[in-house]
Amino acid sequence: MDLKIAHQCPQCGGPVSLAETDRFFACDYCRVRLYITARGPFHYRLTPNTDGDALVHIPYWRFKGVSYTLRNAQVQHRILDITRIAVPNNHLPYSLGVRPQAVPLTFVTAKTAGSFLTPAILLKDILDGIDKQLTHGEMRADMTRTMKPAENIERAFIGETASVIFLPVLPKGNRLQDGINAAMQYQTGPDTASLIDAAGAAADWSPRFLPALCPACGWDLDGQRESCVFACSNCSRAWMPIKRDLTEVKLGAVYRRMGSSKYIPFWKIRPQVNGVALETYADLIRYANLPKAVIKRWESQEMVFWTPAFKVRPKLFLLLAGMLTLSPPDNIARDRLRLSPAYPVTLPLSEAEESLKTVLAYLVESKRHVFEKLGDITIETKDSELIYLPFNRRGNEFIYEGQNIAVPKAALAHGKNL
Numbered sequence: 001m002d003l004k005i006a007h008q009c010p011q012c013g014g015p016v017s018l019a020e021t022d023r024f025f026a027c028d029y030c031r032v033r034l035y036i037t038a039r040g041p042f043h044y045r046l047t048p049n050t051d052g053d054a055l056v057h058i059p060y061w062r063f064k065g066v067s068y069t070l071r072n073a074q075v076q077h078r079i080l081d082i083t084r085i086a087v088p089n090n091h092l093p094y095s096l097g098v099r100p101q102a103v104p105l106t107f108v109t110a111k112t113a114g115s116f117l118t119p120a121i122l123l124k125d126i127l128d129g130i131d132k133q134l135t136h137g138e139m140r141a142d143m144t145r146t147m148k149p150a151e152n153i154e155r156a157f158i159g160e161t162a163s164v165i166f167l168p169v170l171p172k173g174n175r176l177q178d179g180i181n182a183a184m185q186y187q188t189g190p191d192t193a194s195l196i197d198a199a200g201a202a203a204d205w206s207p208r209f210l211p212a213l214c215p216a217c218g219w220d221l222d223g224q225r226e227s228c229v230f231a232c233s234n235c236s237r238a239w240m241p242i243k244r245d246l247t248e249v250k251l252g253a254v255y256r257r258m259g260s261s262k263y264i265p266f267w268k269i270r271p272q273v274n275g276v277a278l279e280t281y282a283d284l285i286r287y288a289n290l291p292k293a294v295i296k297r298w299e300s301q302e303m304v305f306w307t308p309a310f311k312v313r314p315k316l317f318l319l320l321a322g323m324l325t326l327s328p329p330d331n332i333a334r335d336r337l338r339l340s341p342a343y344p345v346t347l348p349l350s351e352a353e354e355s356l357k358t359v360l361a362y363l364v365e366s367k368r369h370v371f372e373k374l375g376d377i378t379i380e381t382k383d384s385e386l387i388y389l390p391f392n393r394r395g396n397e398f399i400y401e402g403q404n405i406a407v408p409k410a411a412l413a414h415g416k417n418l
């Protein structure tokens with residue numbers, strides 16, 4: 001489900017339609033370039049037919065992304081694309097279904113009329129509940145296997161869009177009338193009455209549109225709609241938004257050897273692994289019990305994680321991260337980078353960091369005794385770089401020259417919708 005938000009250009013007021021994953025905005029009318037951030041999740045509402053103070057807004061969590069679970073010596077993954085009611089209530093719909101696609105969405109600001117409930121149920125609890133239900137279903141469907149209930153070691157959500165969508169309703173006696181379709185009425189009970197009593201004014205949930213200018217040289221930054229790293233073509237620096245500021249991203253690239261390439265971005269993260277001695281590449285080979293003879297040089301070669309810096313389906317994410325972490329590219333250039341054409345960075349560093357234990361788990365899959373101790377490990381980032389690797393187009397795939405790693409073209413297109 002792809003959601004569209006109706007909005008106006010903050011500079012010229014021209015009407016624009018934003019996708020929920022848009023983080024970079026270039027206005028077709030006035031050409032201004034802005035990046036979009038919010039202090040917490042984005043807050044939207046299904047636009048009501050008539051506005052007014054009497055409207056009460058019921059919050060729903062919106063989640064789209066991949067849930068990775070470490071369980072049974074396996075990394076299990078699931079793509080989720082859901083909405084769920086975020087307050088305890090038995091009378092209102094538990095999901096918004098396809099309505100967020102059918103009804104125009106707008107941002108909620110401090111000026112939006114009506115009263116608002118804030119989520120009382122944590123998104124994490126909702127996702128845990130869904131995971132339990134689905135796992136239970138799979139276990140029942142698979143009676144031939146003797147499965148003892150497996151303990152989850154850990155769960156990570158990656159490539160996610162988490163936001164709040166409000167459903168406006170109008171109290172009418174002991175019923176609630178749907179704010180979009182007056183023919184729809186919801187029954188109420190004591191739970192609804194106490195909910196409505198708790199509703200308050202909208203907070204300042206409006207997103208910030210900030211000028212996408214290079215903090216170093218003042219040049220216009222480049223980005224695509226879903227980009228979360230913006231490039232300056234004037235001084236060859238790259239920037240990512242952290243809170244209200246742009247922070248510089250360290251850049252590197254492995255240069256192409258052959259003709260027409262596309263540069264695809266990856267995060268290279270130097271980790272501090274706590275709970276197990278994983279400092280060098282040799283440590284990693286032994287820890288994951290890989291069929292490789294440790295050579296002397298690896299005893300002093302620092303271990304680093306690599307992950308895609310773009311959203312892609314979970315299987316390919318793990319495959320790419322695993323391959324590059326086990327065979328790290330070298331010959332990285334860091335000066336005077338010319339990276340064109342380059343695929344946009346659509347996976348923020350923070351989410352790549354969140355994925356590190358999952359990547360480690362993927363490397364030790366099926367080594368049960370190692371896998372089951374992953375719960376005791378924590379991984380922090382010492383530092384990070386964004387490295388572009390050259391891929392050559394061959395048929396429907398992009399191939400990394402260095403190591404015969406293939407990324408199907410369609411996988412990049414699908415990833416945009418994750």
Ligand SMILES: [Zn+2]
Pocket residue numbers: 009010011012013014027028029030031032
């Ligand atoms: Zn404009």
Ligand SMILES: [Zn+2]
Pocket residue numbers: 214215216217218219232233234235236237
């Ligand atoms: Zn610059």
